[in-house]
Amino acid sequence: MKLKMYLALLVMGMLSLQSCSDDDDDLPSSKVPEAVRTAFDSSFSNTANLSWETKTVSQEQYYKAEFNNKSDNGYKTEAWYKADGSWHMTETEMPYSAIPQAVRTSFESSEYATWQKDNEVERIERAGTEKEVIYIIEVESAQDIDMDLHYSADGILIKAVNDDGNGNNESLLPDAPSNMVTAVTELIQKNYPNARIIEIEQEKGMIEVDIIHENQSKEVLLSTNYEWISTSWDVYVLPVKVTDAIKASQYSGYVVDDAEYFETPAGNYYWIELEQGEKEVKVKINEDGQFI
Template identity: 45%
Template sequence: MKLKLYVLMIALSAWSLQSCDSDDDESISVPIELQNAFSSKYPNAGNVKWETKSGYYVADFHDGYETSAWFMPDGSWCMTETDIPYTKLPEAVKKSFEKSEYKDWKKDDVDMLERQGMGTMYVIEVERQDQEVDLYYSEDGILIKSVVDTDDDRDNYLPISQLPAKMKSFIEGKYPEAKIMEIDKEDSGYTEVDILHNGSSKEVLFNRGGDWISTSWDVDIIPVTVGTTISEQFPEYHIDNSEYFETSSEGYYYLIELEADNMPDKKIKITSDGTIL
């Protein structure tokens, strides 16, 4: 009886190990169209492992660096995220980062982000104490956005979808040769599109129906008339930040953030001729 029990325990143990191995090596069925698309795009990929996530097929592989490519089932490529060393960043990105307020923070990770219909971005993950921030740069070193770091960056990297034709047409008409860098769907239902246009990172906002609401971007130089009005109306304050707004309802104006010692901060809207709204 003891011998039979011993043999049974060995058999169960072997079955358990085999089951664990099967789970670890579990493969998925990858459509042939997708396999062909992947092989065409990454002919030198090695150690390829497939998984499905959020409706996408994701290939994790090595092609010089650790890389993940996201595809639709029909083989349409959507995104590739590549882990690269800081030294391999474009010089413009490194120079911009090393002049930023985050230059002394610890660099945790660097990703090159390529997405269908959008410009290439480089994401530098930095941390200090319990703070973690992701910095998104264009190839020419322009900071597109900075966001608090989350646990699953790859989900955040995915665009919400292709930009609706109405929004894309508006951007192409109003901002010729602009490059789309990021698309975010806000909880309000509005869509924010980050673009590169004339050397500036601009935020273009659309409502639920795809109608243009506003475009804004940071500016370093304001008209003399604006500076004169501010100094006359708010002599105790100094300018902390300036943005320029183009809007569908209020026209064009500057949004100026003012600071002063021992006084509450102020935000004012002011037109280029010095009129406070």
């Protein structure tokens, strides 16, 4: 019995050791690679309350600096680097009143305007898309639904995502290798002239590319071989053929809750969420008003 208990405790101890993180939440500056410190000092020369830590995200190790940026109103800032000194992301926490007027105007005229917003907004800058800054406004509905609203600097709502409540933006770290960024950029520029690339990420065996094209936020899906799968975006007014098709169907008593337009190699269609009380159904209708 004692032997069994000892073995059980030994196994539990081994599992505990395996589950321990290699991250260091209080890393002395002397243990930060020189390449990282040099890159940091060249970008942030006027800081206060600087501290370092290591973070492992998707099996990649980062060195994260937390500080107050005295060159930017003393805002709380986090900067992420790899050991070779390459910069990957900067997060800056700022008051809602300090974000661009275009973002505030867009938010205050949106469907989320009546939701309770957080007083602080996150400004995100990332490698690969340095020219495209994202502002994240956290909101909560009366039904306790938490959402993160991602806006471009010129006030275009890029996407609204469920807030997972973990309070960090690690999922926003760019994970696309440089060769992928180059290939995707060339493809987007060829097929969507003057489009702005907001984000490139690998998800579920596909490449997801968020772009702003013709003043519209769009999502482009590609295979890992850079073959086009689809392009989609939110729509707020449906064509008459589509609304007539809904009225003439078994869903005539339903209302449209959400709608997206999809372009695909096999043809284009509308992906529509319909609601009637507690009932909810999703349908696909092509441009001719036919259910598919």
